Amino acid sequence: MATIYGAIRGIKVIQEPVSGGSQGAALISFTVGAYTAASDNVQLGGGGSNNGVSTSSTLAQLIQAARRDGKTVTLGLPAATNVNAAMMVQSGLQGSTTYYLGTFAISSGNITCNIANSSGTEIDAASGVEDRPFQIIVAISLS
Numbered sequence: 001m002a003t004i005y006g007a008i009r010g011i012k013v014i015q016e017p018v019s020g021g022s023q024g025a026a027l028i029s030f031t032v033g034a035y036t037a038a039s040d041n042v043q044l045g046g047g048g049s050n051n052g053v054s055t056s057s058t059l060a061q062l063i064q065a066a067r068r069d070g071k072t073v074t075l076g077l078p079a080a081t082n083v084n085a086a087m088m089v090q091s092g093l094q095g096s097t098t099y100y101l102g103t104f105a106i107s108s109g110n111i112t113c114n115i116a117n118s119s120g121t122e123i124d125a126a127s128g129v130e131d132r133p134f135q136i137i138v139a140i141s142l143s
Contacts, residue, residue: 004041012066030133045059085139086111100115
């Protein structure tokens, strides 16, 4: 099982907290290098790159830096909300092949997922997904 770090192409906070709340959302665009086995995972944060610059920052830290207001960003929502922390809003494309994301998980300020085909089955090989970036919306909490 290998960890394939995503190359983040853009981070945009698309929903700020409303009426003194602490939840919001961020749109993350990213590409992925070679995915070589069905047991591989894609990870956003903790490695890879952000706009072409190598980084070891967590995804939460990268979103926090994009906000520029000094508030601490935590990925996901409070556990009591029972809401998914991330969802794909744009599939990735390599050549004429469309790829999808599945099985999102948050750990230590980063997001992991796998790459799947159109039927939702995790793929076992891709030379990379770079012609059109994936896009996901990530729930964030601010403090």
